[in-house]
Amino acid sequence: MLKNTKFVLELYWINLKGATMATNKKISEAIVKIAPYLDSKFPRNVVSICEKLNIQVSETKDLPDNISGLIYKDGTKCYILINAEQSAGRKSFTIAHELGHYLLHKCKLEQDSEIISSAKGIDMNSPAYIARQDINASSSKEYRTLETEANNFAAELLMPEKEFLKQCICQDSIDDIANYFGVSISAATIRADRVGGLYFL
DSSP states (O other): OOSOHHHHHHHHHHHHHHHHHHSOHHHHHHHHHTGGGOOSOSSOOHHHHHHHTTEEEEEESOSOTTEEEEEEEETTEEEEEEETTSOHHHHHHHHHHHHHHHHHSHHHHHOTTOOSSOOTTOOOSSSOEEEEEOOOTTSOHHHHHHHHHHHHHHHHHHSOHHHHHHHHHHOSSHHHHHHHHTOOHHHHHHHHHHHTGGGGO
């Protein structure tokens, strides 16, 4: 932490104000929709939130290494499958990411004639699903947009901006922050970079 507390607090409010203005309206509205299921405790229990939305979450070892998870619809119910080989922090972010697809891109899951993301090695009976996989040069523009929006939603859900900046002041390292929010160090580092938290570390 920085020793100059006054300077830290000034930076905190400057970055908080700027980051809040830049918050994506679409993501903010999605967070508001699930606000009744959120509390002030961290890490957030994303599985519990999904259950309250009637989304079933399961782990599987059948997903390829480059697939962290996916969401699909079967009938009237949605299911999230998570790669069991991932770390706990990665799993949590992936569940939140797939929940983001459910809230932000639900219409895509309704399009039974369209496969949103083709993933080799997955044999889904449901014709419409969205998978979280590595983005590369061959990824379509639509896929990149969907993934970016879902990632931003997951970051805001698991590491709310105001609480995150507060922890950047209170905690001693990015490792401590990641542990507090129950995410990977890489996820916490990216979040810190985007909301100005690196000023405090």
